[in-house]
Amino acid sequence: MTSLSTSLTELLGTRLPIIQAPMAGGITTPALVAAAGNAGALGSFGFAYTQPEAMARDIEAVRALTKAPINANFFVNAPPTPIDAGSQRDAIDAVAGYYAALGLPAPQPVKAPYAPDLDVQLNMIEDLKPEVLTFHLGDLPAVRLQRLRALGIKTGGSATCVEEARHLEALGVDFIIAQGGEAGGHRGSYLRNPYEAMTGTLALTRLIVRAVKIPVVAAGGIMDGAGIAAALALGAHGAQLGTAFIPCTESGAPAVHKQHLLAAREDTTTITEKFSGKPARGLANRYMREMNGANAPQLAFPAQNALTGPLRAASAKAGNPDFVSMWAGQAAPLAREMSAAQLVITLEHETLEAIERLSSLNR
Amino acid sequence: MTSLSTSLTELLGTRLPIIQAPMAGGITTPALVAAAGNAGALGSFGFAYTQPEAMARDIEAVRALTKAPINANFFVNAPPTPIDAGSQRDAIDAVAGYYAALGLPAPQPVKAPYAPDLDVQLNMIEDLKPEVLTFHLGDLPAVRLQRLRALGIKTGGSATCVEEARHLEALGVDFIIAQGGEAGGHRGSYLRNPYEAMTGTLALTRLIVRAVKIPVVAAGGIMDGAGIAAALALGAHGAQLGTAFIPCTESGAPAVHKQHLLAAREDTTTITEKFSGKPARGLANRYMREMNGANAPQLAFPAQNALTGPLRAASAKAGNPDFVSMWAGQAAPLAREMSAAQLVITLEHETLEAIERLSSLNR
Numbered sequence: 250m251t252s253l254s255t256s257l258t259e260l261l262g263t264r265l266p267i268i269q270a271p272m273a274g275g276i277t278t279p280a281l282v283a284a285a286g287n288a289g290a291l292g293s294f295g296f297a298y299t300q301p302e303a304m305a306r307d308i309e310a311v312r313a314l315t316k317a318p319i320n321a322n323f324f325v326n327a328p329p330t331p332i333d334a335g336s337q338r339d340a341i342d343a344v345a346g347y348y349a350a351l352g353l354p355a356p357q358p359v360k361a362p363y364a365p366d367l368d369v370q371l372n373m374i375e376d377l378k379p380e381v382l383t384f385h386l387g388d389l390p391a392v393r394l395q396r397l398r399a400l401g402i403k404t405g406g407s408a409t410c411v412e413e414a415r416h417l418e419a420l421g422v423d424f425i426i427a428q429g430g431e432a433g434g435h436r437g438s439y440l441r442n443p444y445e446a447m448t449g450t451l452a453l454t455r456l457i458v459r460a461v462k463i464p465v466v467a468a469g470g471i472m473d474g475a476g477i478a479a480a481l482a483l484g485a486h487g488a489q490l491g492t493a494f495i496p497c498t499e500s501g502a503p504a505v506h507k508q509h510l511l512a513a514r515e516d517t518t519t520i521t522e523k524f525s526g527k528p529a530r531g532l533a534n535r536y537m538r539e540m541n542g543a544n545a546p547q548l549a550f551p552a553q554n555a556l557t558g559p560l561r562a563a564s565a566k567a568g569n570p571d572f573v574s575m576w577a578g579q580a581a582p583l584a585r586e587m588s589a590a591q592l593v594i595t596l597e598h599e600t601l602e603a604i605e606r607l608s609s610l611n612r
Numbered sequence: 613m614t615s616l617s618t619s620l621t622e623l624l625g626t627r628l629p630i631i632q633a634p635m636a637g638g639i640t641t642p643a644l645v646a647a648a649g650n651a652g653a654l655g656s657f658g659f660a661y662t663q664p665e666a667m668a669r670d671i672e673a674v675r676a677l678t679k680a681p682i683n684a685n686f687f688v689n690a691p692p693t694p695i696d697a698g699s700q701r702d703a704i705d706a707v708a709g710y711y712a713a714l715g716l717p718a719p720q721p722v723k724a725p726y727a728p729d730l731d732v733q734l735n736m737i738e739d740l741k742p743e744v745l746t747f748h749l750g751d752l753p754a755v756r757l758q759r760l761r762a763l764g765i766k767t768g769g770s771a772t773c774v775e776e777a778r779h780l781e782a783l784g785v786d787f788i789i790a791q792g793g794e795a796g797g798h799r800g801s802y803l804r805n806p807y808e809a810m811t812g813t814l815a816l817t818r819l820i821v822r823a824v825k826i827p828v829v830a831a832g833g834i835m836d837g838a839g840i841a842a843a844l845a846l847g848a849h850g851a852q853l854g855t856a857f858i859p860c861t862e863s864g865a866p867a868v869h870k871q872h873l874l875a876a877r878e879d880t881t882t883i884t885e886k887f888s889g890k891p892a893r894g895l896a897n898r899y900m901r902e903m904n905g906a907n908a909p910q911l912a913f914p915a916q917n918a919l920t921g922p923l924r925a926a927s928a929k930a931g932n933p934d935f936v937s938m939w940a941g942q943a944a945p946l947a948r949e950m951s952a953a954q955l956v957i958t959l960e961h962e963t964l965e966a967i968e969r970l971s972s973l974n975r
Binding site: 470583 | 616808809816818822834846882943966970
């Protein structure tokens with residue numbers, strides 16, 4: 250009987266020190282979260298753009314499939330500021346040609362609210378009581394954190410630098426997710442400029458492990474058990490994997506996203522703000538190259554996300570990679586096609602193998 | 613009796629799978645290389661800017677101090693192209709204010725040769741016969757590689773992406789250095805745009821280990837035994853550490869470089885081309901911020917390096933960090949002040965400890 254227990258598995262009540270990363274936009278379906286949980290990892294919902302009623306449905310669906318703990322993840326957004334007509338026009342003009350190319354009606358000015366209200370989401374979460382809650386792109390008010398913890402919910406926050414990790418620890422979270430530069434999706438930076446806080450996972454994990462006393466979860470570029478073993482060697486207490494779960498049968502990622510991920514042979518990811526208004530890493534495509542190249546006008550997050558929604562959806566539906574946000578980390582070429590349960594068990598075996606291989610060096 | 617033997621230690625004839633990274637510009641003194649070698653690592657000279665006669669003196673000095681193998685490292689430069697007067701003037705104008713600020717005479721147009729001729733360097737190396745030769749920023753002609761190998765010299769090349777690693781393997785090198793995005797100093801990219809080949813060490817190491825059959829050495833952000841154990845967990849056969857050796861007693865880095873490295877508390881490194889003409893990572897300072905910010909005119913590598921030489925030297929001599937190239941990797945805050953021998957032994961113990969800690973997770 251082998252195990253991989255760490256202070257993180259004790260904290261979260263999981264068998265394995267592995268978190269299936271929250272990914273917003275429909276990727277983290279109840280089937281994915283339940284399968285990851287049943288196999289021993291922590292399944293996570295990316296609820297950034299999910300309304301409270303849908304959150305309730307999602308969590309209830311998982312509860313029907315597993316007793317495993319569930320993680321609900323949220324984006325911390327600055328309150329939306331009014332957008333003037335000129336900015337709307339510029340941002341619309343920048344994407345109108347792509348709408349036309351897909352045969353879509355011309356894009357219209359976006360209207361607030363551009364995304365669900367975080368307070369309303371968190372009020373609902375206090376009723377739903379998932380075992381774990383993580384947040385990204387900022388912090389939560391200390392009062393809210395205390396309330397969540399009083400409900401028995403374990404809380405974790407993302408850090409892209411030592412300063413953010415120390416801030417979260419002082420705020421009272423239970424664990425830190427060290428989001429290295431390799432990570433796919435949105436850069437979680439909020440105390441530093443995200444472009445200046447792009448430290449690689451290996452370096453960042455070690456820096457944060459040395460800086461805080463609470464458990465640290467390494468994230469970014471980890472796709473297999475060798476990567477998980479490396480994270481543990483760095484002193485992390487667990488690893489969070491997102492990209493590895495995207496091609497899973499149960500993942501809600503568009504087929505074109507899965508296909509392009511599985512076809513990657515080199516790190517061809519890049520960072521763009523042009524899909525959502527905040528920098529995020531994904532497989533480079535025509536939209537990212539052209540919009541980044543022209544430094545085209547954009548709205549602030551999450552208004553830009555609302556603006557590009559129809560474009561992304563239509564592109565995905567058409568199986569056209571050009572205008573889909575195909576979020577992926579830098580180790581994308583290591584993506585594998587399997588079920589989530591199979592992936593979690595494979596990760597477990599590979600991690601144990603990597604540890605045994607390492608032990609055999611010390612003879 | 614413990615050991616950390618891998619296919620790299622067998623190949624190189626070292627006790628430990630640790631390479632003290634080559635660092636040009638006077639950092640890798642004979643005392644540093646000899647101390648690293650005597651302690652069981654592979655000591656390396658950064659000979660990018662070193663004339664053949666000085667190379668001979670350096671290698672002979674180490675031979676007098678140790679029987680350990682020596683690594684000589686070279687930059688592969690494109691042949692210098694003539695620089696027109698306008699470009700010289702623009703590049704001079706961009707730095708003239710800094711020269712004046714340090715009380716230096718106005719900078720003068722630089723003249724070819726801007727750096728030693730690689731062919732002449734390599735001809736000398738065939739006489740000096742170091743046990744190991746590594747190269748950076750390109751490849752070597754197959755004929756030259758064959759000649760070096762026929763002399764019994766083990767050869768390694770830097771790769772920043774899968775394509776470069778595969779190319780080097782096909783060319784016939786003995787090992788690959790996977791230079792992750794965290795790494796300090798010059799980005800080794802030559803088949804891809806260096807800004808697009810900035811994959812973090814954790815992801816890149818795993819990608820390259822999976823792509824080639826020869827031994828892989830992980831480089832970038834590794835500062836202690838936990839980092840070395842992580843590299844080995846990823847399937848690398850060794851780790852190359854540069855920044856960790858900069859503060860060593862025996863290192864020839866300017867005092868201001870050592871001090872600022874030891875004072876780092878956060879990853880404040882950035883990439884600049886403005887010191888040498890090619891992108892390299894170091895601790896951000898006034899020169900980097902202002903020159904990058906203005907995207908100031910620069911000469912091609914290595915002419916820009918020749919142009920900024922007097923500025924860097926005078927700034928270092930004055931103990932002024934503003935105009936020194938303080939190359940450093942993203943894990944700079946983990947730098948420690950000790951002798952090279954002490955560092956190598958500490959790294960060995962820490963690596964074994966990290967492996968034992970990892971083994972204990974699997975109970």
